[in-house]
Amino acid sequence: MEFDLIVRNGIIVTASEILQPGLDIGITDGKIACIGVSLPASAKTHIIDAEGAYVTPGGVDSHVHLAQRNAPTGDGWETGSRSAIAGGTTTIIAFASQQKSDISLYPVLEDYDKKAKDQSYADYGFHFILTNPTREILRDELPVMASEHGITSVKLYMTYEAMKLNDREVLNILFACKNLGMTTMIHAESHDMISMIIEGLERNKNTEPYFHAVARPRIAEDEASYRAISLAELADAPMLIVHMSSEVAVSHVREAQTRLLPIHAETCPHYLFLLSEEIKGKPHDHFSGAKHVCSPPLRHSPADLESLWQSVANGTFTTFSSDHAPSKYDHPGGKQLGMVDGIPRFTKIPNGLPGVETRVPLLFSRTPACLPAEKAKLSLPRFVQLTASNPAKLYGLGGRKGSIAPGFDADLVIWHPGNTGAVTISQGLMHHDIDYTPFEGIEVGNWPRYTILRGQVVWDESKGVVGSMGYGQYLKRGKGEVLTGKTGHLPRGMIEDERKYWL
Incomplete structure (x- = not known):
């Protein structure tokens, strides 16, 4: 057997185990x-020595917003997918978003497909957002x-005036x-709770970025999550609740499971x-907190973070995604939209944060x-489940x-051996x-x-991005x-066969 590439001397991590050190991965035709x-190499075989480092599957980020109409200063496919591979993500699934005025999905798909075609460094797929x-x-x-078209997932919103759906x-x-x-994905926050609180905040002139966190309290996520689970139970349908941030909301999921x-989840x-303290911004520039405005918002207490870490480790969470949905900060069409005539207006700040590049390293750093x-906050196999194998299976890419197994695409991340790869995250x-x-x-x-x-090889830390735009399929x-x-x-x-009377 002749190989195009052999990765030698790595410690392979799968979703179930850490394999014995020193195994080789032989790759042919991708x-x-x-x-x-000791797999045999020919003169044509490229060899990468992992030098005893861990080797994990390429990341699958199943929640990425690229080239979105509501984020004109955000990443497009070229820059977003480039960022993904630099951080160890080889597959991204992004959103083709239907507008309320769209009466068909065909033009939505055609438009979004044109934006992505020949623009991606990573392999990619689409979800539909249904409004x-x-x-x-x-x-x-x-x-x-x-x-x-192989689009086998949709996302729904229970909030945002332009996107929300009613329970029916x-x-x-x-x-x-x-x-x-x-697969049905749902953004679960109570629109009516949030709307009422926003009206009161604006009436009392509490409009700085920090009040975005006050406007969307945990209880709004808790109530909507419980309601979403109830709707899914009535329909006897699978559901994934996206970007969960509340201990109580997660407990609803755990109870359902x-x-x-x-x-x-x-x-x-x-x-x-991160905590909501970030949204207060710098002492001399409170509006800089707009960089951290996202929904649901960052929560207030370190106890909130710890409860989520427990659910990461114990299996409650199925996937760990970036929700990469950024807008530039220092741009009149970006986060600065929240500064109106010199007055901060948190309701005008575009929601979302960049994170597709940092997702995999951040979680790996806690193993x-x-x-x-x-x-450590989680095991290495659990890391693989959350960042790669679970999203692949959940969204129809299993197998x-x-x-890392024979027959799978040769999508790999090779880390630095030992403690030689530490990095301080910075914009540069x-x-x-x-x-x-x-x-x-x-x-x-x-x-x-x-x-x-x-x-x-599409990312080599010593050389940077070495992949080609358009290589992504x-x-x-x-x-x-x-x-x-x-x-x-x-x-x-409900009694047995009760559904048959109304289905």
Whole structure:
């Protein structure tokens, strides 16, 4: 057997175990051909010596916003995907967003596909954001999108005036997606709670960026998450609640999972590493806190962070995504939109943070690869589950992405050996097209030495980005897997076959 590339002398980490040191990974035609000892090399074989470092699957970031209409100063496909591979992410799934005025998904897909085509350094796929879920779209268009275009997931909003759906619309989508084997994602915050609080804050002239965190309290996420789970239970449909930040909301998920309901949860780096104090900004420039405005907002207490870390470790969270949704700070069309006639208006600040490049290193830095075992927040196999294997399976890429095994795409991250790869995150190191990073000054214990996509080195820390724009391929995805619980449950208190009377 002849190999194009052999990665030697690494410690391979999978979603279930850490393999014995010194194994080789043989790669042919962009696929992992075999894992073995002392694999033979020919004159044509490229050899990478991992030097005893960990080797993990290329990251799968399943929650990325690129080239979005509501973020004209944010990253496009070129800069966002470039940033991804520099941080060890080889697959991104971004959002093709329907507007309320759109009566068909076909033009939405055509427009978004043009933005991405030949622009990506990483492999990529799309989710649909549904804001106008007409009967025709659910009945006629979603089946075609799933079968012919491989778009097998949708995202819904319970808040934001321009995007929110009512409970009946959410139910209609849940039933439609369940029948198609599609994954339903939902942004769960109580719109009415938030609207009432905002009115009071503005009436009392409390409009600086920090009040964004006050306007969206934990209880708004707690209530909406419970309601979303109830809707999914009624429909007997799988659901993933995105970017969770509240201990109580996560406890609702945990309780549903103990009843074996197919409820999945996602969190993001900013909810594990940052607090609302950041939104207060600098003492001489409170508006600089606009850099940290996102929804749900950063929470107030270190106890909030610790509770989320526990759910990262104990399996409650299914995926760990960046929710990369940035706008430039020092730009009149970016975060500065929140400064109106010299007065800060937090409601006008574009929501979202950059994070696609820092996601994988931040979480890796809290594993035993970088910390003493007693201080680590999660195991290395759990790291692989959250950053690669689980999102791949959940979003229809199982068997191709997210694992190191024969037959999978040769998507790998090779870290620095031992304690030689520590990096302090700074804007100067980033490869995005945003003018700040919210994680400025945080030290991570390692950074990807190499990122490999389908057998090609696309990031070499000594050289920088060595991949080519356009090398990234569009991924036609299959049906997603249910990773926790199962369908087939009756809501509590409902009698057997009760649904048949109204379905």
